[in-house]
Amino acid sequence: MSSASLSAHLHDIDLLLKSGVLNRQSNAIVLSQPGPGSAKEELGFFIRDLFTRLQIGGIEFKKKALDSLLQILNEDEKSSILVAKEGDMRYLIHLLDNNHHSSVREQAAVAVSLLVSSSDSSRKCVFEEGGLGPLLRLLETGSMYLKEKAAIAIEAITSDPENSWAVSAYGGIPVLVETCRSGSPLAQTHAAGAVKNVSAIDEIRVSLAEEGIVPVLVQLLTSGNSFAQEKASNCLWILASAGEDFRVSILQEGGLQSLLNLLDESSNPDTLEHVLRSIYILSRSSSTIRILSSSISFLLQLCDAIKNGTIVIQQISASILCNLSMSDFQKRSISSCMGSLVKMMMNESSKPVGLQESSAQALISLLTAKTNRKEIVRDEKSILRLVQMLDPKNESSVVNKKYPVSVVSAIVAGSSQSCRNKIMSAGGYSHLQKLAEMDVPGINTILTNPDKEFQFGCGSSSTASGGRYW
Template sequence: MGEAKYPQDQNSASSLRQAIEVISSLISLSHSIKVFTVKWQLIRNKLEELNSGLIAVENCDSSESSGLSSLVQAILFTVNECNVLARRCVDLCYGGKLLMQSDLDVLSSKFDQHIKNLSGIYTAGVLTQGFAIVVSRPGVNACKDDMRFYLRDLLTRMKIGDTQMKKQALFNLHEVVIEDEKYVKIVVLEVNEIVNILVKFLDSLVIEIQESAAKVVCVISGFDFCKSVLIGAGVIGPLIRVLESGNGFGKEAAARSLQKLTENSDNAWSVSAYGGVTALLKICSGDEFRGEIFGPACGVLRNLVGVEEIKRFMIEEDAISTFIKLVRSKDEVVQINSIEFLQNIASGDESIRQMVIKEGGIRALVRVLDPKSSFSSKSRETALRAIEKLCFTSSNAINILMKCGFTDELLYFLRKGEVSVQELALKAAFKLCGTSEEAKKAMGDAGFMPEFVRFLDAKSYEIREMAAEALYRMVSIPKNRKRFIQDDRNIGFILQLLDKEAANSGNKEFLLSILMSLTSCNSARRKIANSGYLKIIEKLAEAEVSDAKRLVRKLSTNRFRIMLSGIWHS
């Protein structure tokens, strides 16, 4: 059974309800005002905030109401003053513009004071939450004014509510910004005091408030138009403090926010200035921090390596060795992010690339490709990309790759890999056979040529072209050329493909180059001349395809001249 209210309490409740209704009416009236629009917008914002505060008061119990009663009476007096000015502005019957502007400024200051006094009553603990507050969220097709009012209501609760009220307001705020970008725009561009409150809450000693604020900031930081506002509000330092001392969910949200904010390298120095690099390296190297936080934390570091001084600091902190160890992790997220970090930090810097190689980076990457291991296809794709970026410009790296059994792993995935891995393996094999004579010889001995031949007929033009060029590089080595010619099917297959490609641009240039290279062997010249495809080569020559002309000339020399004298005269 509810506690009986004394007449004085009833009068207070009546005045409070009256104030709420009068303010709501005044807000509606203010939308009709067509003069001094900027000043009235400012007043309307304050009225909405004040109204939210008074509505919150209705949901609370009061142990002593004299201060509140006095404040409500003062608010009613100011609101009635405002009502008079509003009607004069609607009717355009005010005395002078300067006088009206002055009166509106005075009113605006009074409302500021009322909001401050109401906040003070909450802070003093006079009001306590009597039951769970349910804030009515506008419907899906709500107008912007309703959305703005709802956000101002949440702002008021975050400013003057008790701990539970703040938690609920933050929960509701997170709910709307994650579902509807329009709320994000209003928060950042109109009710931007919410941003300042969120930044303040990141340093809250109440861990739930800190975590909830970090989650909202994480959503907002994903929008480009919000980033400069967050940076201007000083969000970097508090986010790093959450990384250092928050709970798991708060740390993850803070790391994701920083990852988004540091996509602009201008913000990198702020992270460094607040000790963020050390905090992030600690997260990445500590076992207790593994899981959802590792990916975004590593992502921030990848964003920061673009700043030379920060990159050097990471190296001094032994980041290279740390992340090479993490490449061996069985956790896919940890493994992939570690590989990408090493790739980023070594990009365009030969000294760091050599450091990665010296610390055992190549061996760690090749180990990821071991078919007997349980690593995922995604990890293997990432390792192949990193090897391509890190290794193919250095003879030392190539030698280490070959000694680590890289060609065996590459050949396996060319033959049996999933499509995505297979294509990357082909790309790596293509680059590898362009590095040195030794690499081509080793690849020929290992059995790469039949795989390149197989890809010559792939659906993708890019794949066909890579395979053809790789095969052309391979047969430039006499030993490989001899091995290739020994299989009668090879030359016939290339001639068939040339026939198929003759009508379009395709990759006939590389096919012709392969045939041209093979003609240095008598047996190959004989097989081509007897194949029945000479008319195709002749047509291409007549079409001024230079490689075809060269090929016909080559076939026409010495003992083939008589045989072909009727086919071509140059």
């Protein structure tokens, strides 16, 4: 017993000697915490001393050392890099084990959570020192408080794709799924975020499916808090994009209706974006298209999203609209978004990619209704924008000419002479002629019309002025 006690003391003295504390301040083992603006060297020395005290003291000594560590991490996020560099991460992770006092484990869990959430380098250090395994054990068997801190840390670690694979290696997939199913609201939120992170890996998606992740995520859409709903909808989009089996499973579990309900209830732009992405992927199914096409409330939501949503939400909504099979009545009911679709085509940055194409296709779909063609020519701003996009001299425009040409073609197809004259009076005819000389596809079908009754002129029935038939 004496020998064991002596060995423990020798171990602690060895740590003190290696830390340099005795050489720096012979009169005090416990150093004062450096104040704000202290030199990096001074703070680094204090961190090394702190971790020394963490290892050699009893419970109260460890708790005081952890208090100091948490104070450093809370005061300045940048300090996490120095803590990871100067501190003993392996020992800090060791404090998460069951054989340590509960209060020490809780403080250590908070410290690890702060470290992995603060910087890439500190997150990498915790992972490389084996932090993921103990965190998953905490998530499975710890108290509610420990589970919440562990879930936060695991989500942060798995945000790095290079770390995500290890969740499966540690047997963490069932733990994450169960936390999403029955954890506290905070633990569910971050577990769903971790599931979203790891679902990008093919092999892990298979394990997630086997553990029944789809019904759990669908349930979170209705029962989770707003943050959990956002992450669950994002994860469903990733899974639905991965293959037909996931799409079938989501539909069978009532995922489409849950997504539609969330679309109606949520005002969070990120949540709406993920919900719409999921609906767009699910609309590859003919049964989904029938459901969406028959829902006036959903069509009105799409219309509102196109008019008032972020640019990404506008594009996704336009893409969904292109997939639907609507009656003329339904197209008339959402005609108010046509002006927004024209404006989307003029997006100066042409970002996101495909925005102009999706908005043009959605607009052309709506213009198959005769009343919509008449309505859009009454919208002077939309006509002026279309004509501006047609202008070959408009070098500042990044719009591909085929999109406004196809929209104009849809407007004049079967329209009255007044519709044609509206575009002409706005200056569209000269632009179309120049584009015809440039061999832009689709121009000839606009400038020529088998019905000789309609000519491109100010109500004139003659082509003597050189005007061409529509």
